[in-house]
Amino acid sequence: MNRQLEIEKKWQSKWNEAHLFERDRIDGMPKFFGNFPFPYINGKLHLGHGYSMMKLEATIRYQLMKGKNILWPFGFHATGEPIVGMAKRVAEGDSNQIRALELSGIPKEKMEEFKDPYNIVRYFMKTTEDTCRNLGVAVDWRRKFVTTQLTPTFSKFIEWQYRKLHSMGYVVQASHPVIYCPSCKSPTGEHDRLEGDDARIVDFVLLYFYVPDVDAYLVPATLRPETVFGVTNIFLHPDATYVVANVDGKKVIVSESTAVKFKEQEHEVTDIAPIDLKELFGKYAINPMTEEKVIIIPGTFIDPDGATGVVMSVPAHAPVDYATLMELKENPELVEKYGIDHEEIKKIEPISLIEIQGFSEFPAKDVVEEMGIRGQKDPKLKDATKLVYRKEAMHGVTKAITGKYQGKSVEEVKDLLVKDMLEEHKAMILKEPSEIVVCRCGTRNYVKFLENQWFLKFSDPEWKAKVYKMIDKMTFYPPEAKNAFIRTVDWVENRACVRQSGLGTPAPWDPEWIIETLSDSVIYMAYYIVSKYVNEGSFKEEWAIDPIFDYIYLGKGNARKLSKEHGIPEKLLKDIKKDFQYWYGFDLRSSGKDLVNNHLTFMLFHHAAIFPEKYWPKAIHVNGYVNVAKKTADNKIIEEKMSKRKGNFKTLDDLLETFGADITRITLLTAGEGMEDAAIMPDEIPSYSKWLNTLMSMAEETDIDDEMQQIDRWLISKMQDQIQKTIDNYENIRTRSAFQSAYHETLHLIKWYTNRRNGTKGPGFKYAREVIIKMIAPMLPHLAEEIWEMWGRKGFIATSHFPHVEKDKIDLDAEYGEKYLGEVVDDLKNLISFLTSRGNDPPSEIVLYVSPQWKYKIYEEARTNGTKTLLKNIMQDPEIKSKGKAAVSYAQSLMKKGAPPDIPISYETEMKVLEEAIPFIEKQFNAKVAVKPAEGADHPKAKVAVPRRPGIVLN
RNA sequence: GCAGGGGUCGCCAAGCCUGGUCAACGGCGCUGGGUUUAGGUCCCAGUCCUUUAGAGGUUCGUGGGUUCAAAUCCCACCCCCUGCACCA
Secondary structure, three states: OHHHHHHHHHHHHHHHHOOOOOOOOOOOOOEEEEEOOOOEOOOOOEHHHHHHHHHHHHHHHHHHHOOOEEEOEOOEEOOEOHHHHHHHHHHOOOHHHHHHHHHOOOOHHHOOHHHOHHHHHHHHHHHHHHHHHHHOOOOEHHHOOEOOOOOHHHHHHHHHHHHHHHHOOOEEEEEEEEEEEOOOOEEOOHHHEEEOOOOOEEEEEEEOEEEOOOOEEEOOEEOOHHHHHHOOEEEEOOOOOEEEEEEOOEEEEEEHHHOHHHHHOOOOEEEEEEEOHHHOOOOEEEOOOOOOEEEEEEOOOOOOOOOOOEEEEOOOOOHHHHHHHHHHHHOOHHHHOOOOOHHHHHHOOOOOOEEOOOOOOOHHHHHHHHOOOOOOOOOOHHHHHHHHHHHHHHHOEEOHHHHHHOOOEHHHHHHHHHHHHHHOOOEEEEEEEOOOOEEOOOOEOEEEEEEEEEEEOOOOHHHHHHHHHHHHHOEEEOOOHHHHHHHHHHHOOOEEOEEOOOEOOEOOOOOOOEEOOOOOOOOHHHHHHHHHHHHHOOOOHHHOOHHHHHHHHHOOOOHHHHHHHHOOOHHHHHHHHHHHHHHOOOOEEEEEHHHHHHHHHHHHHHHHHHOOHHHOOOEEEEEOOEEEEEEOOOOOEEEEEOOOOOOOOOEHHHHHHHHOHHHHHHHHHOOOOOOOOEEEOOOOHHHHHHHHHHHHHHHHOOOOOOOOOHHHHHHHHHHHHHHHHHHHHHHOOOHHHHHHHHHHHHHHHHHHHHHHOOOOOOHHHHHHHHHHHHHHOOOOHHHHHHHHHHOOOOOOHHHOOOOOOOHHHOOHHHHHHHHHHHHHHHHHHHHHHHHHHOOOOOOOEEEEEEOOHHHHHHHHHHHHHOOOOHHHHHOOOHHHHHHOHHHHHHHHHHHHHOOOOOOOOOHHHHHHHHHHOHHHHHHHHOOEEEEEEOOOOOOHHHHOOEOOEOEEEEO
16 A cells, blocks of 8 residues: 555656646647536535546546547636535534534634635635545646636636627526525525425416306316316315405405415416405305306315415315315214305215226225225325326326317326416416425425526527537437437526526626526636636736637637737737637536536537537536445445435545555446446455556566467457457547456456466567556556556656557467367366266366368358358268268258357367367366367267367266 | 436346347356465356256246347336436
8 A cells, every 4th residue: 555655646746747737739739628527616526526537537548648639627616605605604603514524624723714715715626636636637737727706817708708698699688487485585496495305396277266256266276277177166275364366357366375476476466355264165166167166165185375275176086185075075064164064065976087997987086995095184195196196197088078178188188278278268377386395494485487587598499409510510428428418408498697696707797696607617618728828827817808818719800909909918819829729629528417407518508609610519428426335234235325414425535545546546437337327335445456466466577488379379369359449448438348358358368378378478478468558557547657667668658659459460360269279178167067066076088079071161151151051052062961961960050050150160270279289278177188080080979079169078 | 297217147237229149248245166274365166947968948127029030129018216407
């Protein structure tokens, strides 16, 4: 561990001293610009960051070894609420917050500083950079910066970005529904909620049920408007207060607490007046679709604050309604105390309107009875409702009672019906949270339309079209990610781009607002170009103005003129512009899949809007989440999301401190690939060090001879395959597979090689180990550099050339021969273990009978022309024909198995390979070995000999 | 609800897009053996069932279908996971 740490520090400082990753434009040299979303620095980097980063890191270093000029810049994200919130909580002395910070290693004395959000930013900028440096990543730190006004030129850049979008008409003002807390007077985000984390906004349909007695409409709210044909009564909560209000010119009755929603959702509301329930209970309302009269009765299951506090009852298809009705029927006092005639209740019968296989005409009744539900407050009702709704939505068909809507699927009817009812003013829409939402302050939330919000007009068809085009031209890793992006573009609507609080850049056209956090992180990759000059002091803040950005990024204007007007040196201006033209568009952005349907897609939109096509992004890599896996007592592996609460939260520093950089790197690189979630198994990590040890001792091996044997040629030939595979894996950012093909598989080859060479090593080994070390260098750079130096090579292995396939090193004869030998050895192993398991002694003598010549003719015929015409073709050969039954039987066995693999083989090759391998086989099985032709031998096993399968006699 | 992704031999997990070479890569666990011998590491073999010679049988969520041939293609069904926006 100590030596390893020493090695890592040594190479990290050597890379630094050589400025190895601080890359500048070299005109004419191919480049590779990779980046990954700058981390939000409200804490230390965790394994999820590390996982995404390592995909990019391996790729960057691979591209460097492929001769590219590379660029990986790094930034820090601080825009938005969380850091401000953290500082506020620290300032308030919030013990949870302070303890959380202390737990993540922040010294107590820092707490005073942490009352200022900018100090938090500074602190975690430092830890983040340190972590990265300890990990040994190929970052050009000269270009680092943090968002927000801590980097004034960056803020100016964002202003430029938004003035551009604004002037293009892509920033618009509109109102928008949000889940809203009337007490805090602000939208409640997921983290601001006591209850209802998963709530979405859904459309409830409000149906106008006219109540003649009071000349107003009851407006039950429902998600299943199609069941209007089965309404038998209306429920109101007997203990709630109801009001009459004039909404959009119509008098409606709703619960008092819900009346406010209409106004908040941009309806006109006047004349709110209370109404006594006595005026309603026992009276009738008229179903707008059927004109039937339905009675108004009490239901205590109703949530008076939900939707309108008015519920229509469909006992045939809604378990709650059915259960309530049954309860009322059995308990007269429940209605009689409100002056309702119980006889009226007894008369109510469910009305069926949906037909569904596997249920009676009243699915709600079926389910209520089956689940043994009793009463309107039975907790099982939730599941019952879900079940019935789901079944009916999926398989239900409407009955004749629905009139012109009959015979259709429930889903179809719903859309049609709502459209019709809205047109006929029989219904209206009210937006509601899909479940109860309670703000942290304890107040029940509802949906409000926020007015005059600034939006990015992602719904714009022309803008979308550009993005589709962009996606089409891009490469995605893994390929299936492309579809995810297309879907996101399909789905994305206008999106708010400003906030009222938090850190960030004020909107240039309306400084009351701050550019929202996902909106100032979409084209910042272009800012890295300028950032270098800002950091070195040559680009002054006063030059961060629109005309200069226009010149750099869009090529507008004239350098001399700009220089004269603003005092910026003409050469500097031209250099920056050339830099941008050289590096942009970037070649790869690597990120987690959680960013696909927001950040990454917005990034595409912004590039499409602002930059000309030649600067569009070239590729995106998307990876899964990182789970922490652990073993249960019975050896099952269970994966858990990393979370601080579960106590399995791991920072990169945790791993680095325990295992060092290379092992941390290989842990992350082999944890997974593609969009599937990756798994880190903390208990397994220590064993990864054996890989490093193996590589090192392989590199240190000096007992190597110069004799080029057949098996050396075989190994060198096989390595060409491994090189190609590894290149493919790197090119497609499959790091786990890359390590597999570069290390595990090659080691397997070397194992066979040393066995075959009776424990000695030769030129094949020497060649293979160099290839291996180079191939793993992008993943384990510290170890690789150390070995490179140990071998006395010049320069860094990081900038040496990645192995390439050398065609002339491919030796198919050697490969086929070894494959054949391997098969024979496998057969021998099987046979011997089978026999010894039956109590026989291991053989002391092995005789191998190589198939007679004529069978090879049949084999070759089958291999080259397939088995369909096999018999016909071979029988034209007189020699084969003369073998009669034996020939037919071999041909038939080939036909049965299908065409043999495309491996040519000859009698001579088999004889040669086996004879040469006699010492090897003897050693393997500790027995005397003889190789004989089957032709002319009379041992019965000689007769079963066929090509690639000699007859085996064990004595 | 809408959208996306899945269900593989104890566990994790390849393969499926481009059907056959798949009883099905690899890792873990387990069993036996070796090294060591206090363990761990490390190495070898085995790990669906049957089988006294390299073989056969039954498997890849369930049920059908296409095909000479399906884990792989088509249809239906069951189950699971993820996202759904003003949050970074």
